[in-house]
Amino acid sequence: MTLGTTAQAAPLSATDDEILEILAARIDAQKQSVGIVVGIIDAEGKRVVAHGRLEKDDARPPDGNTVFEIGSVTKVFTALALADTVERGGVQLDTPVSQLLPESVVLRQATDGKPITLKHLATHMSGLPRLPGNLVPADDNDPYADYGVAKLYAFLSSHQPTRPPGGEHEYSNLGYGLLGHLLALQSGQSYEALVSERITVPLGMADTAITALPEWQGRRATGHDAGLEPTSDWDLGALQGAGALRSTANDLLIFLQAAMGKKPSTLAPAFSAMLRNRQPLGDGTAEQALGWVISGQGDRQIVWHNGGTGGYRSFVGFRPSTGVGVVVLSNTSTEIGVDDIGEHLLDRESPLAHAPVQRIAITVDPATYDAYLGTFRLAPGFDLTVFRDGNRLFAQATGQGPIELFAEAEHRFFAKSVDAQMTFKVGAGARAASLTLHQNGQDSLAPRVSD
Known part of the structure; x- marks a missing residue:
């Protein structure tokens, strides 16, 4: 017999105390948020850890039922609605966008004549720009609020693509806003009603919506800008599918459970289809699925999406090899954000970001x-x-x-x-x-x- 030590593998997910230490550093020391809520799914089930305040001048702590804007995490819901509509036979991924628009809207094509399809929109391969050229906000603090359907149609009818769809990946809020609008048109209801009927009601997500619910009274976080000052919420106008949803950590944990196959759901085929349809990005270390981004290799691969509005940052993701899922919601829009926290909690080798360097202004004429x-x-x-x-x-x-x-x-x-x-x-x-x-x-x- 020989004596020795056995190396202990690191636990798959962080303890509550470890998470609290990260949040305290981010909020109290680095001053990069007012309040953050973290949700975890692991072998022990679901749990929520939070730190900070609902608002700069409101000392009440946030929790798993606190309502945040989730920004572009909305795109995963829009992609799921597309995958579900395909499963129902309403559309196909290769359905041309022009078939779902009113006849008065004529999409111009690039020189190769290929039409933009729903899959192109869902994978950011449409060739459409990040934002429409006629987005001229009346209020910079709520930049999409006055961008209605008429402006969307005017831009689509006047825009001349400079590259064919399917040729180059470019993240497009316009493309996802258009996708949500088209799915709403196809279903004969509003985008919010579509998401409610197809996703949130079947999954039991009672706190995920666009329009404020009466039961949110007293549970809504106030958004803050990077200077930690309260700021207004956003209205996405005609581009709701790009980032209009509000939700809670508890609701998003339910969504993650379904996405990970830990919660039985009629949406299981649609969730699977989202991950089947993928393409390489950049140097091949990441892939774009329907909605989700997939990064990393082997058992370190994670499936995720982030979001940000004028006063909030969000991250939702899971790691298939460990069965761990993470939600991180912040009521402050800072550059350091919360992505690194989410990635670190999914992969302990992924480093946490440092606070920005403190810079000194000089006087100039x-x-x-x-x-x-x-x-x-x-x-x-x-x-x-x-x-x-x-x-x-x-x-x-x-x-x-x-x-x-x-x-x-x-x-x-x-x-x-x-x-x-x-x-x-x-x-x-x-x-x-x-x-x-x-x-x-x-x-x-x-x-x-x-x-």
């Missing part, structure tokens, strides 16, 4: 701001407009509110409300020819396209 004014193109349909308001400099991305810029060096500025910096390329006596956006560890060049 506001007259120098004129060199930076103009519109800079980050991607097709997605611009950054830099403008002055008196002695202050601002940047505004398409479909988003303005953020103030502060100088930290010559031609280099940073935002306090998000972890983002901009470096302008300026020639002698001229306006900047381009800017480089430094965000999320990436440097994105944006050439000037107009004054």
Whole structure:
């Protein structure tokens, strides 16, 4: 007989105390949220851990029944509604979008003549831009509220695609908003009624909806901006399928149980179809399914989606090899967000993010701001407009509110409300020819396209 030690495998999911430590660091030390709720599914069942406040000035703690905006996690519901409609025989994945639109809306095609299909929309392969070009918010704090069906149809009828569908992946809120609208048209009811009838009622998700429910009274979290100040909720207008749902951690745990096959459901065939239909992304380390993103390799593979609105961040995902599922909801929209928490709780080797570097603003002559004014193109349909308001400099991305810029060096500025910096390329006596956006560890060049 030999004596020795046996290595103990790390537990599949974190303890409540470990989760509380993460949340306290994120909220109390890093100041990156006001309140966060985490839901876990593991071998022991379901549990919820929370920390923080419902609102900056409301000390009541959030819990599993607190209602949050879930932003783009809505897209998973929209994709599930599509998969269920296919199962019912109402449409096919290769049904052309044009067949479901009114005759008055004529979709132009790229030069190859291929039509955009429902699958193209559900996998972000439609060739449509991230946002419609005629999205000009009346209120930057609620940028989609006045974007109605008439504006959606006007854009679709006037837009000339520059690339064929199926050729290139580009995340598109427009595409998913259109998908939700088309499914609603096909069903003869509103998008919210469709999601209720097909998904939330069958699964028993009583707290997932778009329109505020009377029983939410006293349970709604208040959204906060990156400066931890209360901000308004969002109305998605005609693009509800892209991000309009509100929900709770307890409801989303029910949804995850069904998605993971841990809860019997009539939607099981549709959930399976969502994961069967996938395609590689980028370097092949991730795949786009219907709605879900699938990343990682082998037993470290996770299935997930995140979301964000003006005052909230969300993450929902599961790891098939361990049977662990995670929901993370925050009532604050900060750059560090909650994605890293969700990924870490699914894969303990995935690191937690650090708080943004504290930057110091320097004093410059506001007259120098004129060199930076103009519109800079980050991607097709997605611009950054830099403008002055008196002695202050601002940047505004398409479909988003303005953020103030502060100088930290010559031609280099940073935002306090998000972890983002901009470096302008300026020639002698001229306006900047381009800017480089430094965000999320990436440097994105944006050439000037107009004054």
